[in-house]
Amino acid sequence: DGGITQSPKYLFRKEGQNVTLSCEQNLNHDAMYWYRQDPGQGLRLIYYSQIVNDFQKGDIAEGYSVSREKKESFPLTVTSAQKNPTAFYLCASADREGANYGYTFGSGTRLTVV
């Protein structure tokens, strides 16, 4: 079945550590997105990529980094510069007509700082 897979489902980070969240899709979608979700704030865009080897900052990119070396993969690194990383992180993908058909979402990664 085609879909988008995020791993791990739960992740714990110590202060000062970098951690990487995985996002893989087998939908042959060109575009991929990372959102951060906090209670009562909806989804805020961190980074997005519309083509391999290219990505753009979203609204809250500070303290995060991404890469897009393969069409299927769009990993997100939460760096030690992100001062409040505890949140639910959602990855999404869309084809070139994403505006028409909407996004497909993964099941999310819940990151907690310990």
Add this chain to the structure above:
Amino acid sequence: AQSVTQLGSHVSVSEGALVLLRCNYSSSVPPYLFWYVQYPNQGLQLLLKYTTGATLVKGINGFEAEFKKSETSFHLTKPSAHMSDAAEYFCAVSGSDMRFGAGTRLTVKP
């Protein structure tokens, strides 16, 4: 810039009652509008979408929404709530990327 505003962060209805979740949008171009549903600790699932054409759109699980350009609204309705409808609902507008509202948590009382 495009944006959406969801009116009411929490809505509570009794089982069998009408569900109405409100969404207003702002867009400088004809909008593409979406409703998504999220169950606890899961991703978002597309309920329905409006792109062009018929202004009343039907989605999964008995939900529908009506695009009203004059009111810049895209409210989500369901005639009869079921316990399984309890979830968080997000309205979204699409441009170069998808912009989401803050969400409305729906509670269904037995």
